[in-house]
Amino acid sequence: MRRSTLRQLEVFEAIVRFGSFTRAAEELFLTQPTVSLQIKKLTDAVGLPLFEQIGKKIYLTDAGRELHQMNLDIFERFDRFEMVTSNMKGMKAGKLRLAVVTTAKYFAPRLLGMFCSEYPGVEVSLKVTNREQTLERLISNRDDLYILGQPPKQIDVIAETFLKNPLVVLASVNHPLANEKKITLQRIAKESFLSRESGSGTRIATERFFAKQGLKPNIRMELGSNEAIKQAVIGGLGISILSRHTLALDIPNGQLVVLDVQGFPINRHWYYAYPAGKQLSIVAQVFLEYLQQAPQLLVDISGHYANIGHCPLLPENTTKRICTNKGNSE
Numbered sequence: 001m002r003r004s005t006l007r008q009l010e011v012f013e014a015i016v017r018f019g020s021f022t023r024a025a026e027e028l029f030l031t032q033p034t035v036s037l038q039i040k041k042l043t044d045a046v047g048l049p050l051f052e053q054i055g056k057k058i059y060l061t062d063a064g065r066e067l068h069q070m071n072l073d074i075f076e077r078f079d080r081f082e083m084v085t086s087n088m089k090g091m092k093a094g095k096l097r098l099a100v101v102t103t104a105k106y107f108a109p110r111l112l113g114m115f116c117s118e119y120p121g122v123e124v125s126l127k128v129t130n131r132e133q134t135l136e137r138l139i140s141n142r143d144d145l146y147i148l149g150q151p152p153k154q155i156d157v158i159a160e161t162f163l164k165n166p167l168v169v170l171a172s173v174n175h176p177l178a179n180e181k182k183i184t185l186q187r188i189a190k191e192s193f194l195s196r197e198s199g200s201g202t203r204i205a206t207e208r209f210f211a212k213q214g215l216k217p218n219i220r221m222e223l224g225s226n227e228a229i230k231q232a233v234i235g236g237l238g239i240s241i242l243s244r245h246t247l248a249l250d251i252p253n254g255q256l257v258v259l260d261v262q263g264f265p266i267n268r269h270w271y272y273a274y275p276a277g278k279q280l281s282i283v284a285q286v287f288l289e290y291l292q293q294a295p296q297l298l299v300d301i302s303g304h305y306a307n308i309g310h311c312p313l314l315p316e317n318t319t320k321r322i323c324t325n326k327g328n329s330e
């Protein structure tokens, strides 16, 4: 096994990633016979089959899974080594793997864009999924850092707030409540409500807020994205509660309004998080420092928000809440 080459492990890794010999060959600019030959040599060295084919799909065998796990460790060590040496050379370079919840897509790509222009040597990947899926990724330690609306309870994490995330009640500009003041939550609970899908952090926070007052939203429809909800609100299908971040581009069109509801906005925060005990890469550490400036960096959005609501989103300093153990909540 020790005689197998790094190239063979790289080929193996690409096949696992793409689930296909052909795509792996394309990715690595190799011919398919070369890929097959490398895998044959690796299989001979291990002494057990690494893949099995069922129909048109290939699956890892038990030995393949073990090798894959070892491979991840080896390549992570390589990444770390590259980062350490580029840091020694005075360059901040390397990979940054970020996974964020759906709603963070309204600011995370912009922050990354600014970060990358300051550190052009950094290669970034951004995974956007809802809270449930982001937590699955965090639990299986698939990325460097995570951004979410509340630290998880089921795993020990390091987490800290870096930005406000107010949730507001949205309605169409033509809605009968659009010009009302100090609307009660009881009144809101009677309206047709458009909710995010289960597993969404926005939904969990909203339901918890209603439940605290012994109420439930009158869910008329469930939609899997903030954008779809906004369109349905504009279309008059009901009202909804979403992060104020989702309004970044819409208010100027004047089709949505933020209702004046008692107890709103729900004051949430954005957190970065990573599993406790994880050794952060240098690039991830630099990005965390960078995140501290998020309120100032996103000030143009905040100026825009400040004109339309009751709660300035930024740039006043965010309150930091650090949690390093299970069970912390906002």
Ligand code: PGA
Pocket: 101, 102, 103, 104, 129, 130, 131, 132, 148, 149, 150, 165, 196, 199, 200, 201, 202, 203, 268
């Ligand atoms: P969501 O998460 O995009 O899954 O709703 C947002 C949040 O947790 O605030």
